[in-house]
Amino acid sequence: MKKGGCPLHVMRTVMLIIAIVLWATSPLAAAERLKLTTLHWPPYVEQTGEGPNTDTVRSTFAKAGMDVQVQVFPWNRAIKLAADDPQWVGVYPEYYSAEIDAERGGERCLFSKSFGNSPVGFLTPKGSSFDWATHDDLKSFVIGVVRGYVNEAKLDEMIAEGEIAAELAEDDTQNILKIAARRAEAIVIDKHVFEYLKAKDPGVAFVADSLEFHEKLLVNHGLYVCFENSAAGRSARDLFNQNLEKIPEAVATD
Known part of the structure; x- marks a missing residue:
């Protein structure tokens, strides 16, 4: 080894370790998968949780290597769980409202880009x-x-x-x-x-x-994922937005 230098394979190993540590300590790494609440709102979401909105949400996160678990609840409970229970990171499909937008003076959630x-x-x-x-x-x-x-x-x-x-x-x-x-x-x-x-x-x-x-x-209305107002919610929202741009069939009207 030259004085002050470092072999390429050693540098790659160090960078890989740093990447793993950063992922392991990120807000999203605490859970095996992302958990989102939704409601029975056909044709967008069926009683099983499946439907075109769920397909879009899952495929968007899949592009980032993330698995998504969804569960159907009555709407008011779906909202409350996504806002108050840390195991649920968000709720969809949500209409935009400035009153609940944590980035515009509200408190409840962080809105994704529109996906429908x-x-x-x-x-x-x-x-x-x-x-x-x-x-x-x-x-x-x-x-x-x-x-x-x-x-x-x-x-x-x-x-x-x-x-x-x-x-x-x-x-x-x-x-x-x-x-x-x-x-x-x-x-x-x-x-x-x-x-x-x-x-x-x-x-x-x-x-x-x-x-x-x-x-x-x-x-x-545009349709959005309303992520919890937390570090985990922000990480999930940013990941969703970054990968939504890669889905040509996604509708992005507000």
């Missing part, structure tokens, strides 16, 4: 008088929403302030059945979700012909 989209609007009885051009027009109607869902920022704010009357449901199916029973004058729902339930759910199929989706969308 969700066209949200109003479902109404056919032939009803419901129509709207601005949010102020909605003050004249009772609007059905699912408890715990983020719908659209302005609408949610007006409901919270009591400016718009809301009828609460526990899930999309119940919300549809409520509008069919005229418990509200319109409900907020994802267009793809309604079409799926119309095809797959006998109860929804029975009333679907009496309903119609309003032509004016409320919002076209």
Whole structure:
């Protein structure tokens, strides 16, 4: 060995050891796999946890050599576990909300890049008088929403302030059945979700012909993974974002 020098094979060994140590001490290395919560929200996620959203999340992390375990919970529990239980590093699919964005003054989570989209609007009885051009027009109607869902920022704010009357449901199916029973004058729902339930759910199929989706969308949401506001969550979010760019079929609209 020359004075002050180091053989190439020794340098490679040292660099490999450093890389292993850095990985072993990173927030993501503490778990054998990443664990994410989700909900039964077809067609995006089925009751088994499978579906196009899960496929995208898994394939994105797989590009980084990470395995992903997902489990379906009721939505409010899925949110709480992802935010409060360290074994769950995030929840999907989530709509973006600045109020919960830990990087914009919120506290709950760190948002990934968008990996899909969700066209949200109003479902109404056919032939009803419901129509709207601005949010102020909605003050004249009772609007059905699912408890715990983020719908659209302005609408949610007006409901919270009591400016718009809301009828609460526990899930999309119940919300549809409520509008069919005229418990509200319109409900907020994802267009793809309604079409799926119309095809797959006998109860929804029975009333679907009496309903119609309003032509004016409320919002076209991006779909995100909402990672816990922690070092592990940030590491997972950054890993997801880095590898999402390599998936050409991913939709990246906000």
